[in-house]
Amino acid sequence: MLSLKGVTKTFNRGTVNEKPALTGVNLNLDAGDFVTIIGGNGAGKSTLLNSIAGVFPLDGGTIVLDGKDVSRLPEHKRAADLGRVFQDPMRGTAADMQIDENLALAARRGQHRGLSWGISKEERDGYHERLKELDLGLEDRMTSKVGLLSGGQRQALTLLMAVLKKPKLLLLDEHTAALDPKTASKVLSLTQKLVAENHLTTLMVTHNMHDAIRLGNRLIMMHEGNVIYDVRGDEKAGLTVADLLKKFEEVSGGELANDRMLLS
Numbered sequence: 001m002l003s004l005k006g007v008t009k010t011f012n013r014g015t016v017n018e019k020p021a022l023t024g025v026n027l028n029l030d031a032g033d034f035v036t037i038i039g040g041n042g043a044g045k046s047t048l049l050n051s052i053a054g055v056f057p058l059d060g061g062t063i064v065l066d067g068k069d070v071s072r073l074p075e076h077k078r079a080a081d082l083g084r085v086f087q088d089p090m091r092g093t094a095a096d097m098q099i100d101e102n103l104a105l106a107a108r109r110g111q112h113r114g115l116s117w118g119i120s121k122e123e124r125d126g127y128h129e130r131l132k133e134l135d136l137g138l139e140d141r142m143t144s145k146v147g148l149l150s151g152g153q154r155q156a157l158t159l160l161m162a163v164l165k166k167p168k169l170l171l172l173d174e175h176t177a178a179l180d181p182k183t184a185s186k187v188l189s190l191t192q193k194l195v196a197e198n199h200l201t202t203l204m205v206t207h208n209m210h211d212a213i214r215l216g217n218r219l220i221m222m223h224e225g226n227v228i229y230d231v232r233g234d235e236k237a238g239l240t241v242a243d244l245l246k247k248f249e250e251v252s253g254g255e256l257a258n259d260r261m262l263l264s
Contacts, residue, residue, distance in 0.1 A: 155175060
């Protein structure tokens with residue numbers, strides 16, 4: 001479903017602030033893979049997701065999504081095939097629009113929008129049923145402005161919007177990091193449910209090593225812009241946080257110095 005070959009990206013090239021972010025990443029995902037990504041600050045995790053989404057133009061390499069080379073396509077040309085949830089709950093929704101209007105926007109992603117745009121009764125009924133699955137009571141507040149929702153409610157809505165059209169690839173960039181532990185746990189459970197029900201190919205960046213081990217069928221570790229460890233299946237299921245720390249030291253040649261990951 002996704003193939004990256006020799007993907008490179010350097011910021012501020014040719015200046016004193018030059019920073020290599022991706023240094024020849026090779027990665028292949030099969031349809032239905034749920035891959036968690038861990039690594040220290042500056043490892044290239046978010047840059048990887050942004051490069052796949054088309055936010056940053058590549059310096060080199062290729063990205064192929066479902067057999068189509070998207071390496072040089074702008075962000076808006078890739079949007080119809082991607083679902084995305086950001087760390088900031090405010091980024092994935094339009095605060096001044098109603099819940100049902102936000103869902104309608106998500107349902108029309110990649111389509112032409114004319115002046116006759118509106119929400120039919122059939123669509124509204126469908127949104128009601130999908131919101132009911134979240135078990136947050138939002139199905140009874142469909143005309144409420146999204147800006148009135150809590151961070152957790154908003155992130156759950158963003159997640160539903162991201163999977164509404166069954167994207168070819170779902171990108172989750174630390175989508176629970178800004179939430180309190182209880183709300184984060186609920187959103188992660190919802191993530192598991194929606195990914196499994198829709199058989200979505202998923203890349204999830206996280207700083208929480210327990211979550212990285214517990215969720216998905218595959219785990220990759222990044223360091224200094226590249227993938228240094230890739231584990232899946234039973235081997236992944238048997239991992240512990242201590243194993244990950246030891247593996248990081250083995251392949252990187254140094255200790256992990258990242259408070260967020262260690263405290264998580």
